[in-house]
Amino acid sequence: MSSSMVSVTIDGRTVEVEAGSNLVDASFKAGVQIPHYCYHPRLSVVGQCRMCLVKIEGVPKLQTGCTTQITKDGMVVRIDDDEVRAAQEGIMEFLLINHPLDCPICDQAGECALQDYSFKHGQAFSRFSYEDKRTYPGKERIPLGPNVVLNMNRCIQCTLCVRFTEEITQTGELGFFQRGSRAEIGVFPGKELDNPLSTCVVDICPVGALTSTQFRFAERVWYLDKTPSLCTGCDAGCNITLEHRQGKIRRYKPRTNVEVNDYWMCDFGRTTFLSYEEDRLTTPQRRDAQGQMRATTWDQALSSVYHFLIDGAAMGTVGIVARGAATTEEAYLLRLLADSLETPHRGVLREPGPVRSIPNLNGGLTGREITPNRRGALLAGLGPAGLGPEDSEASADSATSPGEAEKILGGAVNGAHSVLLIFDGGRAGSDNALSRPAALESLRQAQTVVVLGWASTELTQVADIVLPIATHAETEGTLVNSQHRLQKFERAFLPPSGVRTGVEALSDLVRRFRSDFAAQTVSEVFDLMAGETPSLEGIRLAGLPAGGIQLPVPPE
Ligand code: SF4
Ligand code: SF4
Ligand code: FES
Missing domain, CATH: 3.40.50.740 (Rossmann fold)
Structure with a gap:
């Protein structure tokens, strides 16, 4: 083991990781899932959603996995644990207090982290009454720019989209406004979300708050077949997943390749298949x-x-x-x-x-x-x-x-x-x-x-x-x-x-x-x-x- 490597045991699986890695990243390597909403490997760590709570041997309280760096050898972590499960259920219950029961009409259904974690880490009941849900009247379909539409009722305030525009594109169009339960995301006055990578915020949004103007309501995602492919929009060669149904391409999504396009692709690339069906030649x-x-x-x-x-x-x-x-x-x-x-x-x-x-x-x-x-x-x-x-x-x-x-x-x-x-x-x-x-x-x-x-x-x-x-x-x-x-x-x-x-x-x-x-x-x-x-x-x-x-x- 090199001096910069440390070992960590997560639910009985021991892996070696770079010293300083956080527990969410280490869990990927161990093949164990720590549920998380606000963490993304390329964005600053904010420890905001609390979904990634874990139990660490020798530490009295549960800790957030995304903010815990593994600095010394031999850390022992448990996720498969009653206390951790109770915490996850509690976080899910809080998140669902205000989330609309929108799944049947939400574009994210089928690929939604809130849905998935509800099944896996949530509980089948809520102690909060449905009628009292907080809503953002008139903010159900706000165009943030030419490619992205916001439904604020569905937002879980993870700020991934805001950090993306601050840290990846460095265009800073998005901000977090108001306080407490009224907090909402939006564009700064006079700005619109219109940078070359803007649709990536739809990819990283864990819920259906951000949808793509190109894809929204085009298809239920569980009907899509997925094929590893490459974007042909230019010679950058971004890795993509080509999502299709019955011989028609429905959308391109970036496929992670850290040596090439990392987690991203450009908005132009996402449009390059649109003309594939136009003026098609079918016979010599x-x-x-x-x-x-x-x-x-x-x-x-x-x-x-x-x-x-x-x-x-x-x-x-x-x-x-x-x-x-x-x-x-x-x-x-x-x-x-x-x-x-x-x-x-x-x-x-x-x-x-x-x-x-x-x-x-x-x-x-x-x-x-x-x-x-x-x-x-x-x-x-x-x-x-x-x-x-x-x-x-x-x-x-x-x-x-x-x-x-x-x-x-x-x-x-x-x-x-x-x-x-x-x-x-x-x-x-x-x-x-x-x-x-x-x-x-x-x-x-x-x-x-x-x-x-x-x-x-x-x-x-x-x-x-x-x-x-x-x-x-x-x-x-x-x-x-x-x-x-x-x-x-x-x-x-x-x-x-x-x-x-x-x-x-x-x-x-x-x-x-x-x-x-x-x-x-x-x-x-x-x-x-x-x-x-x-x-x-x-x-x-x-x-x-x-x-x-x-x-x-x-x-x-
Ligand atoms: S819109 Fe999506 S990505 Fe942005 S803060 Fe809300 S849930 Fe997070
Ligand atoms: S996604 Fe954009 S940058 Fe990447 S290959 Fe396609 S056109 Fe080029
Ligand atoms: S993923 Fe750790 S607090 Fe949100």
Whole structure:
């Protein structure tokens, strides 16, 4: 045991923790739950709710676990104890004196700490009459800002939300007003809760006092299925839980990863799935001799793509371009395709976007690009020809002039690369490198444009062949974020009928050039890629930890 470690025994389970850790944190490690409302590992400790009372051997009175630091070895703590149980029941009874019996109409029902602790630590009766509940008339639905609504009747005054705006975003919009039983939270005069992380207060509010304007009344939470995933709103790569029902995403919630987004995600990221159902492509299409797009089969569409690519390769005019929305495995297949065609014209677009910052213990995480995986595409070898994956990544990361992908798009004007295969991943109406008039005009000059994407966009309007592929919720794969961290996401649900995943579509295409190409699944493609990429040596998709793996950072 190192000198900074101390041992503590909680309900008979002994664990070692850093000296100075508090008992609530230590209980997580011991696999024992100390119920708590006002404690959050990233916020100052206020010892306010008294829900975390524990019995400590040698200490005459019960102590709050969140304010008790373990400084010496051998502390013995009991939670499974009659005195502790009586205290918990008492706190619950006090909290419920004024709490409305709102569960049937409350958005938090099903994921509410007050509900859960009532079952686990409360009692089935109250000695206080229902009629005398304190209420805040007219404060049942107060918009605190564009994303958050307050119902003051449900607030248990834990102040987590206030401390979040003081300590995490440091924007200080929220305050605790009035005194005693009339205490209430609200925004300071002239302010509104409108910072880039504002919806995180909804996540940390233990009850249904704070609800999200996007999600309130949209779904009962017990109907939701939950899948570990990644936000694709920028290259920060925040870990999320993708919550969905019957093939529809209902909300994103941050998934804790202390190395990446810690407990948080930004408000913008939470909106990025909203357009997934708009203008959805569900069948392959091919432009006919009259210039009209006609539905076709996958087999016919891929055969046409194959012949266009062969012809283009014979004339040396094939270009393969991806946006950083492609997963690392999809980018690897694009690179194999480019290798088969022996074309040097391949690349991934660099698309700078607004800076998005997420606080964490390592100084914060930053996203600066509008696509999540440019670095993964470079790692997969979709960089300038003649450079190995790591070399191309280093060169592209330091480049300030247009990259190969931008040059290929520009080259379409003079027909230099007149057969273009483009992996998109954008949505209609979004501002990206492939939706701008100059790029579209350039593409109109190309002889043939093949687009893989999930939505009908300005780009698909100029395409000759359109292949409908899955959104990131409908497939699995890996992304490499701005920290050069390789992270995986899982499939939440199947794509609509007629839609294939990018890996299915591209591996089918690669097989038309290389009959010996056997990889079909994302896992097989990843393992193949890892086998020839030095920085992925020894990594297998199945063994990739939930929190991802930090890859070597190439020199700038
Ligand atoms: S609104 Fe929620 S987070 Fe804020 S003080 Fe009330 S219960 Fe706590
Ligand atoms: S910072 Fe980027 S990755 Fe994180 S939640 Fe926001 S948009 Fe998504
Ligand atoms: S969690 Fe310890 S007093 Fe609230």
